[in-house]
Amino acid sequence: MSVDSSSLGPSLRLSSRMAGVRSSAIRDLLTFTARPEVISLAGGLPAVELVPRGRIAQAARRALGDPHSVQYGETSGWAPLRETVASRESEAVGRRVAPAEVVVTHGSQQALSLLAQVLLDPGDTVVVEEPGYTGALQVFRAAQAAVVPVALDANGMDTAVLEQALREGLRPKVVHTVSNFHNPRGVVLSAQRREHLASLADRYGFWIIEDDPYGELWFDAPPPAPVATHSDRVLRLSSGSKTVAPALRIGWLHGDRRVCEAVELLKQGADLCGSSLTQRIATELLDDRTWLDSHLAAIRGAYSARSHALVGALESVFGERISHTPVFGGMFCWIEFADGCDATSLLARAIEHDVAYVPGGAFGVADAHSHAARLCFATYGGEVLVEGVNRLRQAYDAHIRTPWSVTGH
Structure with a gap:
């Protein structure tokens, strides 16, 4: 879905930047998948039973003991949380990250949106991965950037293709990469390509x-050391949504201090500040290394088992009718129908069979990915995932016998 301001009449005309903004197909699917009988492999939803509600409740009680936890806070985030993030990121990138180089945001999506406003003018070029993360595509289109895709393979973004384009005159302002367990493809950017991408940023002067x-x-x-290990032209985003709880809405960015200061300035106009309460809760959880290590180990074990259940069911039920990317982490499995089945038209039949996924076209820039789909294995246990695959096969068989159009029978 896109917004057509011309259809709204002369009394309400939206800005020109809205012309290129499309609704997320994943969010649109929520209308269909809200029914309890639907097994939704569509949304990237963490397993709710693995969210540490008891530990969060303990931290919340302690936070509420301080009256400042319900007061406005600093725009850049509660100072102890910025120190915690700086310490964690210093370990990740292998060099000191100062708290002044950290901005806490309302999820990492807000960090991405604010960075686009800070770095991009209309018409600036942004390189994205093909297929690309839908949230990034929305942000860059809203910024009226010229979005240029570079294909992914099993080792992530093909930086050799990017280098060739740079030699031929491409001059991006920003290159965006989901380097670890890519959404939607699930691949990991190799160590060699991380170093190569960083060297290209240094040579050609773009931001990563x-x-x-x-x-x-x-x-x-x-996964390998972050891209930020290899260059100071990297702005690194992360979040507590996938590891602690989405509802805390804790994300962060770190990088060049001048960029962080500009982000903070725009954030003042966006939301003034984040939640003092949830930032204090997140600080306690992220600081408790013993508990956090145990919690992450439990999530990894559960998601690994679920990924095996999903992939095993796909291989058993579909056989050679599909191919899939290997799953080494994250939350997603990318599949492709070998017989050319259109995943968008199949979705209508799948929903009729009470199962849902995201068609590959939702992530496309120059390629429609019409025969591909993204499946999330994180939300359900193995038995439900197997049943979801069985339903998908039933929908597939019905679709092959009597194909649907995208709009109906």
Whole structure:
């Protein structure tokens, strides 16, 4: 869905930037998947039973003991939380990150939106991955940027293709990458390509936005060192939504102090400040390393088992009718129908069979990815995932026998 301001009449005309903004197909699906009988493999929803509600309640009680926890706070975030994030990110990137180089945001999506406003003028070029993260595509289109895709393969963004385009005159202001357990493809940017991408940023002078909400959700081995390890032209984003609780709405960015100061300035006009209460809760949880390590280990174990259940069911039920990317972490599995089945038209049949997914076209920039789909394995246990795949196969069989159009029978 996109917004057409011309249809609203002369009394209400929206800004020109709204012309390129489309609603997220994932959010649109929520209308259909809200029914309890639907097994939704669509949304990237963490498992609610793994959210540490008891531990959050303890931290909330302690936070509420201080009256300042219900007061306005600093725009850049509660100072102890910025110190905690700076310490964690220093360990991740292998160099000291100062608290002044950290801004706490209302989820990492707000960080991405504010960075786009700080860095981009209309018409500036942004390089994204193909297929790309829908939230990033929305942000960059709203900023009226020229979005240029670079294809992914099993090792992440093909930086050799990017380098060739740069040699031929491409001059991006920003390159965006979901480096770990990519959304939607699930791939990991290789160590060699991380170094290569960083060297290209240094040589050609663009900013890298390293979007990393999934990096701690590895199964067998952690991913390579962040891109930010290799260049100071990297602005790194992360979040507590996938590891602690989405409802806390705690995200952050760190990078060049001048960029952080500009982000803070715009944030004053966006929301003035975040939640003092949830930032204090998050600080206690992120500071409790013993508890956090145990909690992350439990999430990794559960998600690993669920990914095996989903992939095993796909291979058993569909066989060679689909291919899928290997799953090493994160929350998603990307599949492609070998027979050319259109995933968008199949979705209507799938919803009739009480199962849902996100068609690949939702993530496309130059490629429609019409035969692909993204499945989330994090939300449900193994038995439900197997049933979801069985329903998908039933929908697929019905669709092949009597294909639907996108709009109906």
